[in-house]
Amino acid sequence: MSFAISAIPARTRNQASRGRAASARDQAAPLSSHDLATLRQAPLLSALSPDAFDRLAASFYLIDVPREAPIFNQGDPSDTLHIILSGRVALSGSTPDRRACILEVFGPREGLLDPSALVGAPHPISARAIEPSRLACLPYADLRAVIEAENGVCRGAVAQLVQHWRLFLRRLEDQKLRSAPQRLASYLVECAEAIGTPPRSPAAPIRFVLAEDRRTLASHLGMTPENLSRVIGQLRSCGVQLNGRAVAISDLAALRQFGCAASGH
Amino acid sequence: MSFAISAIPARTRNQASRGRAASARDQAAPLSSHDLATLRQAPLLSALSPDAFDRLAASFYLIDVPREAPIFNQGDPSDTLHIILSGRVALSGSTPDRRACILEVFGPREGLLDPSALVGAPHPISARAIEPSRLACLPYADLRAVIEAENGVCRGAVAQLVQHWRLFLRRLEDQKLRSAPQRLASYLVECAEAIGTPPRSPAAPIRFVLAEDRRTLASHLGMTPENLSRVIGQLRSCGVQLNGRAVAISDLAALRQFGCAASGH
DNA sequence: GGGGAATATTGACTTGGATCAAACCCTGGA
DNA sequence: TCCAGGGTTTGATCCAAGTCAATATTCCCC
Structure with a gap:
């Protein structure tokens, strides 16, 4: 499978990184009035009072990036907010095994x-x-300083939406670049970690009970109930027992590895 | 395909609707202190000052719903916010042809x-x-009254996140319950509508230029470039011409129908 | 405890879409 | 003009997962 974005040719990549580095340092510039007007229309800032907008806008700086330039990479600390004034940016997710897909x-x-x-x-x-x-x-x-000064419902809504955003992101990645057995594996790992109670002895299997019935689980994981049955059979060889809703995982690390769930979200 | 949730058996459904109707009307009740404590921990409300929380909490009411009860259905006006105090709720999307999948x-x-x-x-x-x-x-x-009174960055962040949320939702539905040709079709419809300029005469084809190259588009749509090529060939019989990045659509309605994009988001 | 319905599993078959490989463009440089 | 190298298309093949159909199971209600 893997409708992956294959490796970017070395020349382009070098160009790109050079372009980026140059941008961030040398091309950083204050915003023209035209750029400011565009910025004002960004959904993120459009609710602000003129005063608040001006205060915030003063902290913005500008960069121009060439085609194929990376803006940030998975795993980078997120230190900068970017708002697109012109051009187009692709967001992509990837699994540890280097396969990637464009999310939006x-x-x-x-x-x-x-x-x-x-x-x-x-x-x-x-x-x-x-x-x-x-x-x-x-x-x-x-x-963040501005946000933390706000204590309204919106801040809560943001917190809530961020959670949902990450869940959806995760599901979309799952669906696009993981196989059915991998999706089940990483779902089980997720459940096991949510339970949070490690087994009494390190060797004892982790046990818990699924919240969903088979049909619901199958739809949640994006497969048919029939296929879920078969997949459960396959995972038995990885030390997973699943009877009814009862789950027993004997080697969580192996299961995590199998599901490629290592990417940190 | 379609790992659909097959029709709920009639008896269960009746039970469920009765349960729901009963809940909303008869079981509506003010919240106990235990429920209030749970509510306080909801991410949506946790940032509120005690005062603001109390004001808002007074407007909340309680319902209990049985298993399989619908909370709301696609297309319903969204008039009520629900926060789960106990139990579990599945969100599902569906296409006009009655196939559905659980999103989260x-x-x-x-x-x-x-x-x-x-x-x-x-x-x-x-x-x-x-x-x-x-x-x-x-x-x-x-x-909404509370939100509209807020004019901070968070409100903008909410607006932004709502947009992303809907996009991701859409992509996830696409991936789970549409075929590759359908995904391309509905993507093209989306583009055509975003352009917004209808052709001069009703009979003339709609023309525009894609923003993405083939490889990027393929990954965005969740398929390989090879398959995208073939799919483009298939859509030619629906009146779609695609040469390089130039698109011409002769029958937008037919294309929309083909892509099952009618569900309103 | 014994039907009976709903659910879960297993098996045979089909298919959409990935993979691999070859042919066919374009576009830019010599 | 020709050639080289990327990207796109086409073709052949394969495999994961969906579909259909037949059992086996579980669970519930009488």
Whole structure:
């Protein structure tokens, strides 16, 4: 399978990184009035009062990136908010085994608001320009300070949406670049970790009970109940027992490895 | 294909609807202190000051729903926010041809914060309890009033996240219950509508230029470049011409129908 | 405890889409 | 003009997962 983005040719990649490095340092520039007007229309900032907007806008700086330039990579600390003024940026996820897929493509006025950044976690995804783009940048520290000063419902809504965002991201990646057995494996690992109670002795299997019936679980994991049955059979050889809703996992590490769930979200 | 949730047996469904109707009307009740404590921990409300929380909490009411009860259905106006106090609720999406899949399952303290509700759109998805559940409910009107009074960055972040949420939702549905040709078709329809300029005469084809190269588009749509090529060939018989990045669509309605994109988001 | 319905498993078959490989463009440089 | 090298298309083949159909199981209600 794997409709992967195959490796970017070395020359392009070098160009790109050089382009990026140059941008961040040398091309950093204050925003023109035209750019400011575009920025004002970004959904992220459009609710702000003129005063608050001006205060925040002063902290933005500008970078231009060439085609194929990486904006950030999976695993990087998320220190900067980017809002696209022109061009287009693709967000992609990848599994530890180097296969990647594009999750979404964003255009002007959309923010690469990686929600994980709002809670201080590293980027769970990568972003790269798919055409020459101009980005307005803001250190997340500035943004977070503003956010933490707010105590309304919206802040809660953001927290909630960030959680959902990460879940959906995860499911989309699962669906696009993992096989059915891998999806089941990583789901079981997820459940086991959510339970949080390690077995009494290290050698004893982890046991818990599924919240969902078979049909629901199958649909949740994006497969038919028939196929789920077969997949359960396959995982038995990895030390997973699944009878009814009762689960027993004898080697969690092996299962995690099998599900390629190591990418950190 | 279609790892669909097959039709719920009639008896169960009746039970369920009766249960629901009964809940909303008769079982509506103020929250106990235990329920209030749970509610307080919901991410959506945890940032609120004690005062603001109390004000909002007073508007919440309680419903208990049995297993399999629908909470809301795709297309319903979104008038009520639900926060799960106990139990579990599955969110599912469906295409017009009645096939459905579960997108995510949520548990206690998580809000069924359908982001579309925040902007007043009808539910793009359905929710049903997969085990007996207790929900705290709040009319969205109350919530929206509070939100509109806030003018900070968080409100913008919510707006932004809602957009992303809907995109991801859409992609996940695409991936789970549409075929490759359908995904391409509905993507093209999406592009055509985003352009917004109808052709001069009704009979003339709609023309535009793709933003992405073939490889990027293929990954975005969750298929290999090879398969994308073949799929483009298939769509030619639906009146779609695609040369390089140039697109010409002669029958948008037919294409939309083919892509099953009619579900309203 | 004994039907009976719903659910879960198993098996045979089909198919969508991935993979591998070859042929066919384009586009840019000598 | 020709050639080289990337990207796109086409073809042949394979495999994961869906479909259909037949059992086996579980669970529930009488």
